[in-house]
Amino acid sequence: MDARPDTIAAIATAPGRGGIGVVRVSGPLAVPIARAVTGHALAPRHATLCRFRGGGGEILDEGIALLFPGPRSYTGEDVLELQGHGGPVVLREIVRRCVGLGARLAEPGEFTRRAFLNDRLDLAQAEAVADLIDAASAEAARGAARSLAGEFSARIAAVVEAITRLRLHVEACIDFPEEEIDPADRAAQHAMLAAARDDLARLFEGAAQGAVLREGLTVVLVGRPNVGKSSLLNRLAGEEVAIVTAVAGTTRDPVRATIAVEGVPIHLIDTAGLRESGDEVERIGIARTWEAIGRAGAAILIEEASGGAGEEESRILARIPQGLPLARVTNKIDLAGLPAGRESSGAEVRLRLSARTGEGVAALRAWLLEVAGWHPAGEGIFLARERHLVALREAAGHLANAAGAHMQAFELFAEDLRLAQAALGRITGEVTADDLLGQIFSRFCIGK
Numbered sequence: 001m002d003a004r005p006d007t008i009a010a011i012a013t014a015p016g017r018g019g020i021g022v023v024r025v026s027g028p029l030a031v032p033i034a035r036a037v038t039g040h041a042l043a044p045r046h047a048t049l050c051r052f053r054g055g056g057g058e059i060l061d062e063g064i065a066l067l068f069p070g071p072r073s074y075t076g077e078d079v080l081e082l083q084g085h086g087g088p089v090v091l092r093e094i095v096r097r098c099v100g101l102g103a104r105l106a107e108p109g110e111f112t113r114r115a116f117l118n119d120r121l122d123l124a125q126a127e128a129v130a131d132l133i134d135a136a137s138a139e140a141a142r143g144a145a146r147s148l149a150g151e152f153s154a155r156i157a158a159v160v161e162a163i164t165r166l167r168l169h170v171e172a173c174i175d176f177p178e179e180e181i182d183p184a185d186r187a188a189q190h191a192m193l194a195a196a197r198d199d200l201a202r203l204f205e206g207a208a209q210g211a212v213l214r215e216g217l218t219v220v221l222v223g224r225p226n227v228g229k230s231s232l233l234n235r236l237a238g239e240e241v242a243i244v245t246a247v248a249g250t251t252r253d254p255v256r257a258t259i260a261v262e263g264v265p266i267h268l269i270d271t272a273g274l275r276e277s278g279d280e281v282e283r284i285g286i287a288r289t290w291e292a293i294g295r296a297g298a299a300i301l302i303e304e305a306s307g308g309a310g311e312e313e314s315r316i317l318a319r320i321p322q323g324l325p326l327a328r329v330t331n332k333i334d335l336a337g338l339p340a341g342r343e344s345s346g347a348e349v350r351l352r353l354s355a356r357t358g359e360g361v362a363a364l365r366a367w368l369l370e371v372a373g374w375h376p377a378g379e380g381i382f383l384a385r386e387r388h389l390v391a392l393r394e395a396a397g398h399l400a401n402a403a404g405a406h407m408q409a410f411e412l413f414a415e416d417l418r419l420a421q422a423a424l425g426r427i428t429g430e431v432t433a434d435d436l437l438g439q440i441f442s443r444f445c446i447g448k
Contacts, residue, residue: 006027006028007025007026007027007028007029007030007033007102007103007104008025008026008027008103008104008105008106008107008110008111009023009024009025009026009033009095009098009099009103009104009105009106010023010024010095010105010106010110010111010446010447011023011024011091011092011095011446011447012024012081012111012447012448013086013091013447015088016086016088017086017087017088018086019085019086020083020084020085020086021083021084021085021086021087021088021090021091022081022082022083022084022447023081023082023084023091023094023095023098024079024080024081024082024106024111024447025079025080025081025082025098025103026073026074026075026077026078026079026080026106026111026114027077027078027103028077028078029101029102029103030067030077030078030079030080031067031069031078031080032101032102033080033098033101033102033103034065034067034080036101037052037053037065037082037094037097037098037101038050038051038052038053038065038082039051039053040065042065042066042067042080043067044067044068044069045066045067045068046066046067047064047065047066048064048065048066049062049063049064050062050063050064050065052065052082052084052094052097053097054093054097055097055100060084060090060093060094060097061084061085061090061093061094062084063082063083063084063085064082064083064084065080065081065082065083066080066081066083067079067080068080068081070118071118071120073120074111074115074120075111075114075115075118075120076114076115076117076118076119076120077114077118082094105446106446106447107441107442107446108441108442108443108444108445108446109130109440109441109442109443109444109445109448110441111447111448112126112129112130112441112444112448113126113437113441116429116437122150122153122428122429122430123427123428123429123437123440124147124152124153124156124388124427124428124429125147125148125150125153126429126440126441127147127385127440128144128145128147128148128152128383129148129444129448130443130444130445130448131143131144131147131214131383131385132144132145132148132383133445133448135383136216136258136260136265137213137260137263137264137265138263139213139262139263139264139381140213140214140263140265140383142381143210143213143214143381143382143383144383146381146382146383147210147382147383147384151382152207152382152384153427153428155199155203155206155382156203156424156427156428157428158199159196159199159200159203159395159424160421160424160425162192162195162196162199163196163399163417163420163421163424164421165192166189166192166193166196166417167414167417167418167421169188169189169192170189170410170413170414170417171414193399193402193403194403196399197396197399197400197403200392200395200396200399201396203392204389204392204393204396206381206382206384207382207384207388207389207392208373208384208389209373209374209375209381210381210382210383210384211383211384211385211386211388211389212264212372212373212374213263213264213265213374213381213383214383214384214385215265215386216258216264216265216266216267216372217264217265217266217267217297217298217368217371217372218267218269218295218296218297218298219266219267219268219269219296219297219298219299219300219368219371220268220269220271220292220293220296220298220299220300221233221268221269221270221271221299221300221302222271222293222299222300222301222302222316222320223301223302223303223313223316224303224312224313227302227303227304227331227332228302228304228331228332228355228356229270229271229302230255230270231331231355231356232300232302232329232331232353232355232361233255233257233268233270234355235355235356235358235361236257236259236266236268236361236364236365237257237259237268238259255269255270256268256269256270257270261365261368261369262369262374264368264369264372264374266368266372269292269296271288271292271293293319293320293321293324294321296324297324297325297371297372298324298325298326298327298368298371299320299324299325299326299327300326300327300329300364301313301316301317301320301326301327301328301329302329302331303328303329303330303331304330304331304332305330305331305332305333305335305336305338305352306332306335306336325371326347326348326349327349327350327351327364327367328348328349328350328351329350329351329352329353329364330350330351330352330353331353331354331355332354332355332356333352333353333354333359333360334354334356334357334359338352339352340352340353340354340359340360340363341360341363342363342367349367351363351364351367387426387427387436388427391423391424391426391427392423392424392427394419394420394423395420395421395423395424396420398416398417398419398420398423399416399417399420401416402416402417402420
């Protein structure tokens with residue numbers, strides 16, 4: 001059998017041991033590999049119980065074999081799935097057998113990349129495959145599923161179609177300049193452009209919320225030792241993530257936990273208490289705290305209700321980067337006899353709560369959602385990526401230019417419409433550079 005570089009094979013299930021493991025093969029050698037491994041001429045889309053055999057006829061495993069002839073398959077090519085037991089040694093032996101029969105090991109995301117190149121998925125749908133696998137909450141999974149089903153792409157296609165119809169109007173005016181433009185035609189162009197901009201704005205809103213669901217928010221907890229940073233982390237996480245003791249300086253290295261607030265992933269970082277210290281290990285932990293603050297999307301400065309804010313808090317505040325969203329939290333109100341509450345003065349937010357009892361913590365969760373930029377948008381949420389938002393903003397900018405002074409100059413008007421259409425085309429892959437494809441699919445797992 002001649003080796004063919006365009007037939008690929010990989011383990012499609014997660015690493016480690018499991019009840020079931022799947023080896024996937026895609027390409028022109030899928031059918032002969034199926035016959036060689038199973039000893040059967042597999043019926044298309046029919047599950048066949050059989051033994052998987054090595055090159056010497058030895059039994060490698062027993063399981064289900066499925067053959068999906070192209071183009072009606074995941075990749076658009078002939079696809080073979082061998083579903084056996086989930087032992088890593090067994091699966092590697094099956095892959096080795098497929099490679100020996102002419103396949104090669106698949107690269108990360110290569111199956112999904114082939115699905116895109118063979119028009120089984122557009123680029124937004126292909127990205128949704130990885131997003132569905134990586135979803136950190138049920139809401140994120142639902143958003144990814146909507147994108148995978150093509151709802152996001154369909155909304156984009158509708159805006160593109162509206163822009164195309166408008167371009168036809170404008171191009172006709174350019175092609176026949178001697179014809180007098182009917183005022184009704186100009187009014188129709190205005191209306192069509194306004195409708196396209198409205199549709200694009202609603203699409204951006206849903207995509208922006210989806211990006212929040214996908215990326216979440218990184219929040220660092222800072223303050224003096226023993227003010228309750230670790231206790232608050234444990235309260236928010238709902239479990240004992242960080243060690244809590246009465247000994248100052250217990251937390252040396254940052255402790256991380258991810259929680260979901262209304263489906264939004266919040267990445268919490270508990271840090272070493274900030275103070276002057278002669279302990280070298282503690283000083284290293286404090287340095288790492290400031291590094292974490294520099295990378296965070298928001299910070300929570302925790303103070304004790306009994307002690308209040310002092311010189312140490314003032315020094316901390318002076319070093320926190322300007323513009324970083326900050327909540328000043330007064331903890332241990334149960335010991336001080338203070339009520340829970342929230343006060344805002346300009347950009348500064350103050351919260352009173354008890355990490356021990358949970359009183360007032362709901363207000364902190366609400367603040368986290370505010371900072372993340374989350375607000376419920378119902379079923380219009382798609383799990384978008386930053387590149388999608390960039391393209392949508394670019395398209396909106398071109399349509400805004402078209403609605404401005406450029407609308408009186410048909411050539412510029414038409415060019416704005418063309419550029420908006422091209423920006424939207426980058427989302428679905430109609431206009432995509434090869435290097436971008438490489439970046440996107442390299443982040444996929446092998447076997448998907």
